[in-house]
Amino acid sequence: MPVTRATASNAAKKPYQRLVRQKSDAAIEEFFGPEPYSKTLGATSLARRTDRRSYRCATVPEKDTEEDVRPEPLDLEDLRAISLIGHGGVAQAVAVKVKRENSSHCLERKGSVLAMKLTSNRSTRDLERGKVHDKDRTEERQAERRAHWTLPWNPFVAGLLDVYYDDVNTYQLQEFAQCGTLADLIRSRGALPPDWIQFYLSNIVIGLEFIHSHGVMHRDIKPANIFISRTGYLMIGDFGSAAHVHECTSWQRIGTRLYTPPEVNLRGPMAAAIFDMDFDKRVATDWWGVAVTLYEMATNNVRVEDDTAIYNSLQSGTAPIPANVDRVLRNLITRMLNPDLRRRYGAHLMHCVDPASGAQVLRNLDIRSHKFMLDFPWDDAARRTLLSPCISAVVPDFARGWNHSVGMMSQADMPSLLIEEQPAHRSYDLRCVTGDDSDTEEDLLPE
Numbered sequence: 001m002p003v004t005r006a007t008a009s010n011a012a013k014k015p016y017q018r019l020v021r022q023k024s025d026a027a028i029e030e031f032f033g034p035e036p037y038s039k040t041l042g043a044t045s046l047a048r049r050t051d052r053r054s055y056r057c058a059t060v061p062e063k064d065t066e067e068d069v070r071p072e073p074l075d076l077e078d079l080r081a082i083s084l085i086g087h088g089g090v091a092q093a094v095a096v097k098v099k100r101e102n103s104s105h106c107l108e109r110k111g112s113v114l115a116m117k118l119t120s121n122r123s124t125r126d127l128e129r130g131k132v133h134d135k136d137r138t139e140e141r142q143a144e145r146r147a148h149w150t151l152p153w154n155p156f157v158a159g160l161l162d163v164y165y166d167d168v169n170t171y172q173l174q175e176f177a178q179c180g181t182l183a184d185l186i187r188s189r190g191a192l193p194p195d196w197i198q199f200y201l202s203n204i205v206i207g208l209e210f211i212h213s214h215g216v217m218h219r220d221i222k223p224a225n226i227f228i229s230r231t232g233y234l235m236i237g238d239f240g241s242a243a244h245v246h247e248c249t250s251w252q253r254i255g256t257r258l259y260t261p262p263e264v265n266l267r268g269p270m271a272a273a274i275f276d277m278d279f280d281k282r283v284a285t286d287w288w289g290v291a292v293t294l295y296e297m298a299t300n301n302v303r304v305e306d307d308t309a310i311y312n313s314l315q316s317g318t319a320p321i322p323a324n325v326d327r328v329l330r331n332l333i334t335r336m337l338n339p340d341l342r343r344r345y346g347a348h349l350m351h352c353v354d355p356a357s358g359a360q361v362l363r364n365l366d367i368r369s370h371k372f373m374l375d376f377p378w379d380d381a382a383r384r385t386l387l388s389p390c391i392s393a394v395v396p397d398f399a400r401g402w403n404h405s406v407g408m409m410s411q412a413d414m415p416s417l418l419i420e421e422q423p424a425h426r427s428y429d430l431r432c433v434t435g436d437d438s439d440t441e442e443d444l445l446p447e
Helices: 025-032 043-059 065-069 121-128 135-139 143-150 182-189 194-213 269-275 279-299 307-316 327-336 365-369 378-383
Strands: 079-087 091-098 113-120 160-165 169-174 226-228 234-236 350-353 360-363
Touching: 079 113, 113 121, 143 160, 143 169, 182 226, 182 279, 194 234, 194 279, 194 360, 194 365, 194 378, 279 327
Parallel strands: none
Antiparallel strands: 079 091, 091 113, 113 169, 160 169, 226 234, 350 360
């Protein structure tokens, strides 16, 4: 359903919107005020005034078109948390369902599922009080929201819909890709076929080019942050490490260690010399993440438990590539994982003119023109007219019942976001008791 920011009050609407039901001459006269004329009103003046009055009535719309097109914006009380879909140190993500009780709008889609990211205010206070000695995090704690609001809507980016606050959390309402992540797909299917890799790589390139064209750096590109929509297309999400390219003062210790380029791990003046307000060198951070993601799709060799070995091989450009990987794809991976930033393939963007809009955009011509992607229909992929090679299962599948494999939600952790009432058959299931309740096992037994 369309979700917009709060609209202006009725008192601030345009005059024509307030004249919807004012049909009589007296009502129009009262609204516009008396028209200056002489005491002896002639026939010509009277006819002109009558024509003007009829013209006003004819041009008044019969319906308030703005209210017909846009439903009222969602509030927290219009949403219900239905499942925990992920959690981290200072944030957690839950799936929420739109459950507005008193809406009869023709475009209102009750039951729509969205994602809500909850960030603890305690973590922000710890940063502000100096308990967390991390200058970058202190300066960029609002970077995710600022990056989201900078970006217009794009189908290849999981957009931010609204932001709410209470004494405990900051709530960010976002689009929800219900088919999991690219990491889930690789984990379940192993190394992907070349035609699948072409399709998914094109999605990542188009989305990242759009983000960079608006001066935003994601800085944490990895399969776990690339979501799969219901159509099978990818969406780049989780802008927790994002920053505007000309605002960030330091680029050390950013993103996920396995997906960071060698230059990010430098310290002191050498790091400052590399990233000092250089656009190409900063965007290269994201494209190294794309290179590691491409390597993971082709080989499925990236393992968390083997972090040190695979990390060292990636940093040195000696990551092993199985012999069964397509030769042209192997060439692209090897050239993109070059530790030398000056010779790294795909680390530089070119300014081009978008033929559809005529606007200046950034394009990664290295990847687009490589033999592996040269014959790929990029325009069809951008219009999303291609058929996805794989339609993943919905995660979590709410049609099969409640899914609590990630963990249970606690009302104390989200005081302003109500949790959906449990089904009747789970009323006495101890696993469904929220952590803030003080009920004992005896209290939950039937009377």
